[in-house]
Amino acid sequence: MRLIGRPLGDSMKNILTLDDFKAMLVRALEQIKAREEEFSQLDAIIGDGDHGTAIVTAFSAAVKAAEESTDFKSMLNTVGLDVMLLTGGSTSTLLGAFFLGMSDSVSGTELDALAVKALFAGGLANVSKQTKAKKGDKTMMDALIPAVEAILASESSDIAELLSAAAVAAAEGAARTLNMKANFGRARNYGERSIGTIDSGAASWAAMFSAFSDVIK
Numbered sequence: 651m652r653l654i655g656r657p658l659g660d661s662m663k664n665i666l667t668l669d670d671f672k673a674m675l676v677r678a679l680e681q682i683k684a685r686e687e688e689f690s691q692l693d694a695i696i697g698d699g700d701h702g703t704a705i706v707t708a709f710s711a712a713v714k715a716a717e718e719s720t721d722f723k724s725m726l727n728t729v730g731l732d733v734m735l736l737t738g739g740s741t742s743t744l745l746g747a748f749f750l751g752m753s754d755s756v757s758g759t760e761l762d763a764l765a766v767k768a769l770f771a772g773g774l775a776n777v778s779k780q781t782k783a784k785k786g787d788k789t790m791m792d793a794l795i796p797a798v799e800a801i802l803a804s805e806s807s808d809i810a811e812l813l814s815a816a817a818v819a820a821a822e823g824a825a826r827t828l829n830m831k832a833n834f835g836r837a838r839n840y841g842e843r844s845i846g847t848i849d850s851g852a853a854s855w856a857a858m859f860s861a862f863s864d865v866i867k
Contacts, residue, residue: 678861692850726753751776790851817863824852
């Protein structure tokens, strides 16, 4: 059973290559940079107002770090460390942890569907070590957790379908933060007043998953 069907005759994407993933990072940077002001404006309502700049800086470091890599493990390790060390703040800490967790879960230069599931599960597991935030706390975890859960729940061996399911789940998760009260960071000081605004981190992570899915069709 597949979560999202393909038209008859379309070929399946059974393997994710290193070049595929590098292209996913590039597309994520492009989409996030295009929405940089939007993310900062969302953050300014109940936060510091710098999330757009922070996430663009972090993904810029990720794209540059990935350029010369020749296998998944070393690439993701380098990307994760550079994101954490070359930039600062919670945005970089969590994004860097995501890539470092991925690096602990894979090897080689090509990944099948099972390896892709392990890739994203490892990323989420490591992020969860860095924050106590869960679904419902109005953070980026409201996009990340549903996205990874959708990947793991899918029975498809088509990587495009896995990433499409993740993109849909992340977008829906980000949208749900509109009616949530913030429980973490500066935003929690707003209490009930934080309700009515989409979390900037959830929005940017949802954009990342959307970009990943756009590349792998």
